[in-house]
Amino acid sequence: MANGAAVGDRSTLSRPNLPALFAAIRAAGYAIVAPTVRDGAIVYGPVERVEDLPIGWTDRQDGGTYRLVRRDDAAVFGYNLGPTSWKRFLFPPHERLWTAERKEGSFTVTPEPTDTTRWAFFGMRACELAALDVTDTVFLKGAVADPTYRARRSRILRVAVQCGQAARTCFCTSMGTGPAVTGGADLILTEILLPGPHRFLVEVGSPAGAEVVDRFAESLSPAGPDDDRLARETVERTAGSMVRRMDPTGLRDLMAENLDHPRWEIVANRCLSCTNCTLVCPTCFCSTQEEVPDLDVRSVERWRRWDSCFNLGFTELHGASVRKSGLSRYRQWLTHKLGTWHDQFGTSGCVGCGRCISWCPVGIDLTEEVAAIRAAPRSSGVEARGR
Amino acid sequence: MLGDRTGSPGGASDVPLAPLPYQVRSVVRETPDTATVAVVPRGSRRIGPTRPGQFVMLYAFGIGESPIGVSDETDGVLYHTVRDAGRITHALTRLTPGDLLGVRGPYGHGWPMEAARGKDVVIVAGGLGLPPLRPALREILRDRDAYGRLEIVYGARTPKDLVYYAELQEWRRRADLRLQVTVDAAGRDWYGDVGVVTTRLPDARFDPERTVAFVCGPEIMMKFTAQALVGRGVPAESVWVSMERNMKCAIGLCGHCQFGPSFVCRDGPVLSYGELAPRLGVREL
Ligand SMILES: Cc1cc2nc3c(=O)[nH]c(=O)nc-3n(C[C@H](O)[C@H](O)[C@H](O)COP(=O)(O)OP(=O)(O)OC[C@H]3O[C@@H](n4cnc5c(N)ncnc54)[C@H](O)[C@@H]3O)c2cc1C
Ligand code: SF4
Ligand code: SF4
Ligand code: FES
Numbered sequence: 015m016a017n018g019a020a021v022g023d024r025s026t027l028s029r030p031n032l033p034a035l036f037a038a039i040r041a042a043g044y045a046i047v048a049p050t051v052r053d054g055a056i057v058y059g060p061v062e063r064v065e066d067l068p069i070g071w072t073d074r075q076d077g078g079t080y081r082l083v084r085r086d087d088a089a090v091f092g093y094n095l096g097p098t099s100w101k102r103f104l105f106p107p108h109e110r111l112w113t114a115e116r117k118e119g120s121f122t123v124t125p126e127p128t129d130t131t132r133w134a135f136f137g138m139r140a141c142e143l144a145a146l147d148v149t150d151t152v153f154l155k156g157a158v159a160d161p162t163y164r165a166r167r168s169r170i171l172r173v174a175v176q177c178g179q180a181a182r183t184c185f186c187t188s189m190g191t192g193p194a195v196t197g198g199a200d201l202i203l204t205e206i207l208l209p210g211p212h213r214f215l216v217e218v219g220s221p222a223g224a225e226v227v228d229r230f231a232e233s234l235s236p237a238g239p240d241d242d243r244l245a246r247e248t249v250e251r252t253a254g255s256m257v258r259r260m261d262p263t264g265l266r267d268l269m270a271e272n273l274d275h276p277r278w279e280i281v282a283n284r285c286l287s288c289t290n291c292t293l294v295c296p297t298c299f300c301s302t303q304e305e306v307p308d309l310d311v312r313s314v315e316r317w318r319r320w321d322s323c324f325n326l327g328f329t330e331l332h333g334a335s336v337r338k339s340g341l342s343r344y345r346q347w348l349t350h351k352l353g354t355w356h357d358q359f360g361t362s363g364c365v366g367c368g369r370c371i372s373w374c375p376v377g378i379d380l381t382e383e384v385a386a387i388r389a390a391p392r393s394s395g396v397e398a399r400g401r
Numbered sequence: 402m403l404g405d406r407t408g409s410p411g412g413a414s415d416v417p418l419a420p421l422p423y424q425v426r427s428v429v430r431e432t433p434d435t436a437t438v439a440v441v442p443r444g445s446r447r448i449g450p451t452r453p454g455q456f457v458m459l460y461a462f463g464i465g466e467s468p469i470g471v472s473d474e475t476d477g478v479l480y481h482t483v484r485d486a487g488r489i490t491h492a493l494t495r496l497t498p499g500d501l502l503g504v505r506g507p508y509g510h511g512w513p514m515e516a517a518r519g520k521d522v523v524i525v526a527g528g529l530g531l532p533p534l535r536p537a538l539r540e541i542l543r544d545r546d547a548y549g550r551l552e553i554v555y556g557a558r559t560p561k562d563l564v565y566y567a568e569l570q571e572w573r574r575r576a577d578l579r580l581q582v583t584v585d586a587a588g589r590d591w592y593g594d595v596g597v598v599t600t601r602l603p604d605a606r607f608d609p610e611r612t613v614a615f616v617c618g619p620e621i622m623m624k625f626t627a628q629a630l631v632g633r634g635v636p637a638e639s640v641w642v643s644m645e646r647n648m649k650c651a652i653g654l655c656g657h658c659q660f661g662p663s664f665v666c667r668d669g670p671v672l673s674y675g676e677l678a679p680r681l682g683v684r685e686l
Contacts, residue, residue, distance in 0.1 A: 112419050114462070120443045120501065121462060123419040157667060158417045158652040270661075273683050300656030303418070303466070303649050311463035316418070321655070328657060329647050332486060336646070342685035350659065357662030 019218050019227040025234040026241050027203075029212035032090065033064050034233035038226050044134035044171050047103060049096065054082055056096040058103075061136075068093055075181040075368070078377030088212070091137060091205045094181035095367055099296035100135050100142055101149060104166045107320045111162070111303075115313040129162065134171040140192030141184070143174060143199055144365040145296035151359045152299050171222055174199035176245065177252045178207070183368030185258040185381060191365045193252045195219075201226060204245035215245040258368065260381040261388065265362070268388060269353025273345065277386045282341035284376050289322035291370035291378075292347065297363050298322070323347055348380060417652055420460040420503025421446050425496045426478060431564040434485045435529070436494045439478050440502065448504055450474070453536035454511025454615075454643060454671045457481070458651050460503030461492035468648045468666070469493070470533035471507065479504070482532035482564060508651040509670050512537040512615050513641060521549040521607035523635075525626045527556050527598055527618020531564055533643055533670075534617050542578075549612075551578035552605040556598035556618070559584055560591045579606070598622060602629045609634030616674075617643040624681045627674040638675035645670065661686055 027035060039046055048061045051068045061067065073093045074081045085092050114123045138146075153163040177184075177193035186192030195202045200223035204215040215237055218224045227234070292298040302321040307314040321328060323346050329336035337343045355363030364380070371379045422443040429437040448457065451471045458466045459481060467489040473480035485494040496502060514537065522541060526534050541548050553572065557563045563582065572580045581601045583594035594601060598618070612635050616623045623642040630640050646658040646665040653667035661680045663669060680686055 112416060114419075114503075116462070116501075120422045120424075121503070122422075123416065125416040125419060153654065156653045158654065160654055161416065273686070299654070301649070302655065302657070305463065305465045307463035314463050318418075321649075321657070323656065323659075331645060331647055337685045339685060346659070346686075354659070354662040358664070 019224040019231065021218050021220060021224060023218045023224070023227070024237040024242065025216050025227070026237045027214045027216050027234055029088075029090070029214070031230075031233040032214070034230040035216075035226075036064055038230035039134045039136070039171065039173070041229050042171070042222075042226050044132045046134045046136050047100075048136035049091075049093070051082065055080060056082065056093055058096070058098040058100060058135075064090075067137075072179075073181060075183045075372040076377075077183075077371050077379045078374055080372045087207060089178070089205060089207055091175045091178060091203075094177065094179070094184060095139065095142075095369055097294050097369065097373055099145065099294065099367075099369070100138060101145070101296050103133055103135070104149065104163050104170075105153065105160075105299065105301075109162065109318050111316045111318050113313060113315050116311075126162070128165045130169070131166070132169040132171070133166070134173055136173045138172055138174045138199065139177055139367075140174070140195045141186045141189075141365045141367045142296060143172065143195060143197075144186075144189075144191035145367065146172070147198060148297045148359070148361055148363065148365065149299065151361060152297070155359075171201075171226070172199045172219075173201045173203065173223075174219070176202065176204045176249050178205050178248050180252050180256045181368060181372075182257050183371045184256055185260050185366040185368060187253050187256045187366075188258075188260045188381075189262055189362065189364060189366030194249045199223070204248055206241060206244050206248070210240075213241070215241045258371075258379075258381050260366070260384055262362065265352045265384070266354075266356040268384070268391065269349040272387050272392050273349065275387050275392050277383060278341045278345045280386075281378060281383055282339065282344050284378055285324075285340050285344045286375060287324040287326075287340050287343060288375060289324045290373045290375065292322040292324060293320065294369040294373045295351075296367060296369070297351075297365065300328070323350070348383060351380075352384065418505070418650060420458065420466070420505045421448060423479075423502055423504045425498050425500045425502065427498055428496060431482060431566075432562050434494070435482060435562075435564060436496075437472065437480055437482045437532075437564075438493065438496055439480050440504065441478055443501060447477070448479075448506050451479070451507040451536070452511045453514060453540055454533055455507040455509050456533070456651075456670060457504050457506030457508065458648075459483070459489075459493055460505070461489050462501060462503065464492050465489045466503075466505075467493070468508075468651060470643075472532035472535045473539065474536065482529065484529050506651065509666055510668065511671050512643075513613070513671070514540055516639070517541070517613040517615075518547050519549065519611075520639075521612040522551050523605055523607050523612055523614040523630065524551070524553045525598055525602070525614065525616045525618070525630075526554070527622040527626075528558065528562065529564070530616075530618030530622075530643070531555055534615055535565070537615055538572075545577055550607055552607055553578060553580045554583070554598050554601045554605060555580065556583045556585070556601070556622075558586065560587050560593075581605070597625075599625050599629050602626070602633070607635075610636070612639060614640045615643075615671075616640065620645070620681070627678070627681075631674070636675070637678055638673050640674035641671050642674055642677065643670045644672055644677070 658665040
């Protein structure tokens, strides 16, 4: 690779050489955040070494269930998604926006210094790249771009992995977001466990990815036609194994026309308004602001914190909430995700990652709710309107 | 048609969510719990010019921010009429001349002044709905010939709750507009009309097909007023209402102000009844 790697180049990386990829990413100036096992789940956090990855672990997921179990091999990416999403590294759960100080009868506002960490998101799944597109639209493409999201987003490296398996909660094929990685990544890995030695197909997705590849080209070998085929088959197998489905056709109108559907009552009777689904969802973006004054109110800090449309106080107006009932709050969540998101951002707010299904303590499953509404839609619902 | 409804969402600040320091010039007590606060920049930086119906975030230092409408902007002075409704607005209504506060904005889409030109204009205000309508009214009065008939209906709970009392008297005397004032309940010392605003609408004179209506007040009042206007033949698309929702950011990023597909802070607060009618019929949307 004397002339350097180019977008679209494919090569093979042997499993023993995986640390060379870590080293190259670091040498290119990134800190690595990756899946790692913590408190019985696979979460995303800063990692130092390849050994910090969940090697030989997998997850068993279903409605209201998440469990880690040992695999009978040493797969590096043999699991799917945990409760964290990459969102938290671009839009942190709690962040200081500015500090203000009283001075000579006035006040001065000092914005929080820009976070200049260059994160490599190591192990992004196809659905997560789609979620990144969604949050980019929300935070960057509106009338006002969010400056802290923009600063962090401009510095990341996206190292994607094509899924070698799907969890029972995954439904990316329905939402058209996975499991194949079709763009939006700097590097794309596919793990090949068998036949032959444990290895990865490495595809260059962008100039930033090419720069990383150039730093460890000596650890790579040209990809053979077999590896290309095996990678393709891996993704096809994963897609074929997907058990959950959600018919995405006309979801926007289906939601708008069924605001008075009896199903909302049934799901509201189960929903605890615990906010878990909004916390694990890779696209939920709601936040609130908190004013933190010091003792003599000479200086104050302004913080932004994740909020949830399931919180009763979220819609407080004149001492009462607009959405008092659990029904209205669940309905807001689902109709926003699948319906009005299209009006607001020209895309679905759901990428089919299934996190909200696993982490719902009572196992509410949006694919079931949508199917129930679709099976018996209201004809008398509110008319869907164009903008 | 909506060209004049564009705001300047970023405001004057480099940090979209950071307020600029302002100070209180004067305070007028309107009612026992409501005050009009006039503010000017404390320093060289100010927010951009406001359009009728837009709002700002007013910041009580160390307490927090509330969305508050602009009730007038004259010679660089911003006027805000605030009702003491809780922690933040309590602090804002207690301000005295010289006090410091923060302002960011202006935000949102206001009244479609351009669409009203050449038309009869019906302005219906309920309670504290009058302040955000005042800049529209003043703009019409400044260029009176550009509009047709001007009908104003203003309702409050009791005579004590009427704001801008002196100005109401002045408007009442004008020949180029008609002002009806009504209260929900009054004692013997009130000789005016008693009843909710919708009871005064049949008396309003306008040519429905060429009328634009601006309505601001409690949601239920706006809904019934809009229905009554549409009932009299005004096209739903020509009836405009100013929505209120909880707001934290005012720039379309925090999610709090959603009303169906709309972000009230960014797409509103003024929205057409034609667009909103189906949503206003849904409970707890
Ligand atoms: C576009 C717009 C324009 C407004 N214009 C005016 C005006 O010109 N004059 C005026 O007096 N009031 C106006 N309001 C209402 C005013 O913003 C609320 O009364 C105020 O935010 C209440 O805050 P608080 O801390 O005093 O009350 P609290 O009841 O203590 O507030 C509790 C919480 O609820 C929130 N909250 C409560 N009511 C509202 C509300 N109506 N809107 C948004 N958040 C709310 C507060 O932000 C706070 O987080 C306007 C509201 C909107 C959305
Ligand atoms: S939803 Fe699809 S892309 Fe996402 S983890 Fe599951 S299989 Fe992979
Ligand atoms: S709604 Fe559920 S399945 Fe869809 S993106 Fe959010 S967490 Fe994933
Ligand atoms: S107030 Fe934050 S999105 Fe409208």
